[in-house]
Ligand SMILES: [Fe+2]
């Protein structure tokens with residue numbers, strides 16, 4: 071047995087028996103070898119060859135034999151050198167991240183830095199399962215049911231940065247809202263507020279559920295997208311929570327859920343295409359919600375109400391930003407997508423054809439909220455403000471659509487076709 | 494009854510996974526152009542009878558069943574293939590560190606735990622080989638674990654019983670196959686300060702696909718070509734190979750059963 075020249079890695083195993091920890095040295099050492107590479111194990115354990123050769127057979131490595139170890143001085147017992155040639159089966163695919171050292175910047179180690187160090191592949195293999203991007207993957211694993219497998223459809227490059235921002239911007243709906251400062255309002259006004267926040271909470275629930283349908287379809291090679299969506303879902307959960315608390319803090323409780331809202335949100339929930347759903351939910355829906363939340367903030371009769379919608383609005387801006395970069399990224403890679411997105415808006419409009427306008431309980435709630443009271447002259451002003459809000463929403467929606475990459479004419483058509491439910 | 498074209502294989506249901514294994518292999522064989530079905534038996538004696546009577550085309554046999562089929566066909570039966578893991582099996586003598594047993598001859602006056610009467614690796618062959626190295630078996634107290642008789646030691650349950658008996662101190666030594674010994678160690682189930690192996694038997698071979706000498710040549714050709722086309726790198730094959738405990742199917746060889754033939758003759762084991 072003369073394999074001196076071919077030994078690539080050697081380990082000193084002392085007197086460890088195979089079942090007493092030896093494998094914790096042998097297995098990682100074999101991982102360092104290419105198939106065909108030879109591992110030398112110096113061992114003082116008597117009869118190790120019998121166990122080691124069986125283990126090699128099971129693992130399809132080749133047990134080459136054993137011989138007295140050269141130059142044994144210490145420890146004093148006889149040491150035997152065993153040689154194993156690494157087999158060709160089950161060799162993990164991909165390169166090892168040898169020498170990978172992420173460095174903090176300004177004391178922070180961001181997801182964005184990880185993405186830069188370990189870029190996303192253009193396409194992903196559903197057989198790598200939940201293996202983190204960059205891990206070596208043993209071949210032969212089962213196929214996972216992920217079907218969002220292409221970076222061009224799934225993963226805008228800005229997503230890690232947005233995840234970092236989202237994590238930094240998390241707030242606490244129990245602690246960060248000055249709940250103790252809530253003043254009393256006239257019952258009519260408080261009822262209007264209860265109605266508006268009922269509507270908001272209902273829409274938040276849909277914004278929580280819609281992304282959840284896509285998270286489990288995203289290949290983990292694009293984990294940052296799932297990670298961002300999980301922050302979005304946490305945001306929506308918090309929004310729903312604080313909105314319901316607000317409705318129940320002033321004596322009015324919840325208002326009415328209308329059929330228009332129900333139909334509109336079902337048509338979102340039923341979408342199966344990730345980009346279509348992101349476009350309808352985030353670019354059009356949450357975009358429109360930003361204007362709605364600002365309207366409520368501007369007319370809020372107290373600081374608690376204003377602070378709730380201000381904080382929620384900040385989160386929504388991030389969701390819209392994600393929607394925009396997602397859609398722009400997908401549009402840049404797939405010109406046929408313009409038509410598909412337009413068709414999705416038209417299909418939804420057709421499904422909503424029976425509902426003629428903004429849900430009535432919401433119209434009335436927003437009008438009274440903007441009026442600040444039920445005095446007829448105040449109501450007339452509130453009604454004007456509400457009509458202006460619809461104009462502002464339409465204008466800003468067209469801007470966002472142009473920003474996403476649509477022509478002004480397309481933007482106008484799509485904005486006009488948007489759901490009267492806002493989301 | 495086997496049909497004219499479809500291969501009918503018999504296997505013993507020693508574990509619920511056997512159903513998944515053979516359903517998977519059946520689907521694979523059918524897709525690979527080798528029409529195939531299987532029947533499950535509860536024990537190897539019944540399976541061997543069925544093969545000898547022509548009720549099945551091929552039997553997936555333990556070494557004991559293989560030797561039995563050869564005995565009843567005057568060694569004219571056909572051996573079609575085996576697992577890589579069936580080659581060069583050994584039995585081991587495992588002892589408690591505090592038993593004072595350093596080699597087989599120290600067994601005299603001690604308690605030896607052995608597996609089921611029909612287990613090749615945990616009973617028949619280790620006793621045969623121990624006798625060959627000079628152990629007076631009459632001077633050894635036997636502690637036997639007759640679990641799953643008829644399964645020929647396939648379940649490994651009697652070997653695990655042997656290890657448990659050693660852990661409890663009910664026996665000083667025990668005989669098991671080296672595969673279980675190494676797999677139990679690799680899984681971290683063995684306290685190596687308490688138990689150690691002091692003897693390894695000569696090598697012997699394990700399972701074999703047996704057929705009667707008159708099996709249709711077409712069926713044999715189709716069976717072999719589909720069997721040997723299975724590869725570890727193919728995930729669908731790999732699932733089945735992993736379940737059946739191998740990485741590669743191998744051609745048959747007979748010399749690995751010589752010691753078992755001698756052992757059953759010497760021990761008067763009824764074939
Ligand atoms: Fe929200």
Ligand SMILES: [Fe+2]
Nearest residue numbers: 277356386389
């Ligand atoms: Fe949102």
